[in-house]
Amino acid sequence: MGLWGIRRQNTMWGDEAVTYQLAQREPSQIWHTVQQVDLVHALHYAVMHVVFDLFGAGLLSLRLPSVLAMSVAASGVGLLGLRLVGPRAGILAGLVFALLPQVQKYAQEGRSYAMVCALVAWATYALVADVPRRDRWRWALYGLTMLLACLLHEFAVLALVAHGVTLIISRTPKRVRRAWGVTAICVVVGLLPLVVVSAGQSEQVSWIDGPVRPYPLLVGVAVGLVCARAPLRSGGPVSVAALALPILVLPGALLLTVSVIKPLFVDRYVLFSDIGVALLLGAWLDHVRRLPRYTPAVYVGVVAALAALVPSSLSLRTPQSRSNDATAIGAAVREKGRPGDGLVYLAGRHRILAASNPEDTRHLTDLALAQGPVESNTLAGVELPARDIAARMMQFHRIVTVRMAREDSLPDPQEKAKTDTLRRHFREYATTRVNGARITVHVQDHGPLPKAAALPTANNTPSGRNGYYRPAA
Template identity: 70%
Template sequence: MSVDTRVPAPAETTVSPPPPVRRQPFRRRSRTVVVLAPFLVTLTLGLWGVRRENTLWGDEAVTYALAQRDLSQIWQTAQHIDLVHALHYALMHVLFDLFGPGLLTLRLPSVLAMAAAASAVALLGLRLAGPRVGLLAGLVFPLLPHVQKYAQEGRSYALVCALVAWATYALVTGVGRSARGRWAVYGGTMLLASLLHEFAVLALVAHGVTLLVSRVPRPVLRAWAATAAAVVTGLVPLVLRSAAQAEQVAWIATPVRFPGFALVAVLGLVCAFAPVERRRGRPVRLPVLAVPLVVLPCLLLLAVSLVKPLFVDRYVLYSHVGIALLMGAGLDYVRRLRRSYGTPWITVGVAVAAVAVLAALVPTTLELRTPASRTNDATAVGAALRETGRPGDGLLYLPAQHRYWTEPNPRDTRALTDLALAESPVASHTLAGTELPAPVMAARMLRFDRIVVVHGRAGAHLMGNPQEQAKTLTLRRHFRARATTHVNGARIVLYVRDR
């Protein structure tokens, strides 16, 4: 019996090819696109028509005038009025010193701030729900009408929006980390935003609710609470001092009407019902961050307004960060629906809806870049004064507070005699100067045959004020209106003496 000692040939083995590497649609270089594209779109929209036909409106006229005063004069003025905006005036004073006063210098900080806010929105979407949501949210943000409006205003609201957006990003990246530097950045940014405008502090409440709902570890909650307490402590002196200037917001009426803002907010909240892909290792979900940021600051300010009207939509402009995040997530959900079901009607429907929305935004976008988009036009008031008045004519403001409309350009009133002015705005450390006693003013009016009067909106002046009453009664008894020029937010009336 023989034994087969032959070694069997090795079995032929087949080597399976390695699994194909799934290419991610957004790699590291695409992260730059996610951040940079919204920045550039916002910057482009902000620079487009930024001069607004070379006009200023009333609030911007205040910024323009005060920013040209010395820092000591700004501080002394803030002791009487506008303390809540003193830091912004000081910042603009520095920029005017560096680049010279002008419309671009006045508005460019807001343009750049809103572009920075768009990048923060994109980064928040990227971190919480992926690069597509980040890109979509970042591109939606500059299209929102209120974002376009305040990106082109020489006020503090765009800066506050940007600071709150980046503070929110610092909060999200700080969750799960014990590094004190992250919380210091978050607290410092929130404090700066609140010093620029007090109502930015309401974003702290939204952030706290987000952390509670997200059930973050207790050390994170303690770190946030300590940081929030430090921010509030740093803000208390400003709140206490500015409370004495509460008459500044007496113009805020009740009930409050904000249909445009409410419509955009509701659309954003509807998008909150769309499922969002949760990224691994991220304890905070996008809707849990965005919804409180949209809802809570508005509700808190509206609740206070039941006692004293304070709600103005620009005071909570930063809520648009949450609105853009929700809309970006909603658009991404529609994209995922199309991929899941593969039905062409979804693609067609989305395309039609996108075209309709963009078409609806065109008139608003164009109108926002015209002087008529603001409640008044200080530049038009100055032009009307030059056309109506003759050298030597008298000049009055009804009410006196509207004197600041013409302060940025003294040439508009150089040929006229201000009949009520006792001390200039700069000398008196006020916005509109101080006026003569009522009897002195009335006697001075009777020395003139022609008086040009700047009338504010109807009911804007208080008849209980002796000076305003003296102006009105003297004009009624001894003068008659000869010519009236209507401009946005005001009337320029030429009165002639009865003989």
């Protein structure tokens, strides 16, 4: 399922573009960059840097680790079903997991979410295996796996909470709860430095202005609750419902609760909740299969469900399934721009969207850029002061602008200087709309002002090649 349409028509969306560009930097550059921004994804960038070193940078090497990770997650779900219910339930749970739309989506994404899901699935399996045993190394393995998941993405710690609730409602012996408590404390202590430092980078999630698409999670919770009402078989001290319901309900519920104070909920942050719905559906299908009078209805229902998944599976493999298309944005900039034109990003933080293919902007002059992303150890580079940006814009007859479709006006003085200069001195000549962005050519009403000798005229000048701009004294 992951290999089917993995290239997504040779397109890449914004978050993947960040991974693609950062993973190609040297390890020291990655480290210096995450000190300023995106520390929460530092481990993933390091892993992808190794992948790119071994196999080269490209769409396949960007996404194959997620495909493999989600396959590992599916095997973990299958083994959980086997241990908790039986072999048929395990097979069904693993197959259901692989077919879930959210799983299909993030199995083909060059981000950390599939890896987190795989680690949480196997940590959950280690937890279930630890309950009837006293081996300390098993708890150490569980703790190490959970810590790796949390270091890949902090919100994986919510699965740790769900595991604790599972042990409590399963009435496991005190020694088991005590061992889990010690392990959980070790995981939290190991995660604490990342939490403290990344808290200072909270502007990275400022784009979340409310709950973002909670509907897949809510549907999964509703399906899981219905399945849990059936008398599902259980073959050990932990029942399938006691394990699956907390991991399905609690992470999303906790994140939604926190979002009342500060918006943080995004469905992919709790992707591992799909482990719970897959286990419950697999156990429920196994239960219904053993009721002869319902067998024909089950087969009809399964066929209908598979048929209903086809449109979703097809749409997930198109560029339109993501909120933007960095490849299309770069291609539109190249198509609209002429050699020597100016280039302005509204806002500057979106510069990374058109930087995946340097050929798209090679012949244009980035008018606001003072220092490039690599040299400044940032995602989108460092921009000039507002006055210098306006002065540079006035020296160009044509300027190509890139504006995100949902971008609001920013109070930043540099962004204000860009929009004010365009409004007062330029008129729109042509606009192209692509998935997630508008690329507009602006033409100056009057001839451009003479260019100062110290101003670079294109990105391929000596100063532009290194990403630096030195204004005239």
